[in-house]
Amino acid sequence: MSELAVVLDIDGVLVDVADSYRRAVIESVRRVYDETLDRAAIQPFKDAGGFNNDWLVTDAIALYVLARRQGFEQDVPTFADRIADAGGGLEATKTVLKSELSTDNYERVTDAWEPDRLRTVFQALYLGSDLFAELEGEKPPFDADGYIHDEPVLVDDDTLTALTDRYAVGVVTGRPAAEASIALDRVGLSVADEHRFTMDNWKQGKPHPYALLTLADRFDAEQVVFVGDTLDDVRTAGNAAAEDDRREYQGVGVLTGGLAGDEGQAAFEDAGAAAVLDSVNDLPAYLQRLD
Secondary structure (H helix, E strand, C coil): CEEEEEEECCECCCECCCCCHHHHHHHHHHHHHCCCCCHHHHHHHHHHCCCCCHHHHHHHHHHHHHHHHCCCCCCHHHHHHHHHHCCCHHHHHHHHHHHHCCHHHHHHHHHHCCHHHHHHHHHHHHHHHHHHHHHHCCCCCCCCCCHHHCCCECCCHHHHHHHHHHCEEEEECCCCHHHHHHHHHHHCCCCCHHHEECHHHCCCCCCCCHHHHHHHHHHCEEEEEEEECCHHHHHHHHHHHHHCCCCEEEEEEECCCCCCHHHHHHHHHHCCCCEEECCHHHHHHHHHHHC
8 A cells, every 4th residue: 555645636726717717607607698796706606515617606606696686685605605504516506596586586597597508608718619619529609719728837847746756646626527638738747547537537526535535546545635725625535534444535725726815724724624735836845744
C-alpha cells in the first residue's frame, strides 16, 4: 500500500473559471430570459451543496429568476440556505420553490424553465463556435469566441513537478471528460484515464464519495488528500472517511475559487477541512509536513 495519494479538483484549483464557467452561468440565463443575477449570486448556491456542475447552478438561478416573476421575494442567501436545509442541489431548489409558491405559480415557473435550451446556450458561450461543433456534434446556436479561452492557470510548473514526482496524482471534477482534458492539457498535467473521474464516468457527483474511494483503491493508498475550492469538495473527503476506516482522507480547501479571505477560510473549516491553503501552490509544503 502506497503512503499518500493526491486528488485534485480542476476548477478554482488548477484553472481560474471566474470568467469562463461562472460567466457562462450568468450570461446563459440572461440570453434565455432577458434578465439574470450578478456573478456574486453563484457562490451561495455552490455553498448550499449538490451543484456538482455549473449546468445545475444555471438551472437553479434560472428557476429563481422565473420565481421572482411570480412574486417570490426571498433574497439569494436565504433561498440558498433553504436549499441547503432541503438537501442541496436542483431537486431541493424545486422543493423549496414548490413549498413557497402557489400551485399555479409553481407550474408557471416550471413551464417556462428550459433546461435543455439553457445547457445548449451555456455550452455555446463556454466552448465557442468551433469547439461546440466539435464536442457537441452539431451547429452552434450562435457565433461565440468561447469563454474557455479565458481560464488563467493557477498552478505553477514547479508545483506540478513536486506533486507528480513524489505522489500518485488523480483528478475528480464535475467537468465533462473532454473539457477536463482541455484544462489538464493547458496546465500541463498528465493523468491516466483510470485516475480521472469526470461527469462522464461518475453519475453521483460530489459530495458522494464513490470517486474518491475508487481512486484510493486504485492507488492502494494509506492516505488520500483531496484538494478543492468548494465546500462539497471537503464534504466528499469527509464522506469517504465515513465509509472507509482503512485509510485517512483529508479535504483541503484552496482560496482561489469562489471562497476567499477570512470568510472562505471559516466556511472551509466549518465544513471539516483539514487545512485551508491560499492556493494549490502551497500544497507541496503542506504535504511534506504529513510525511
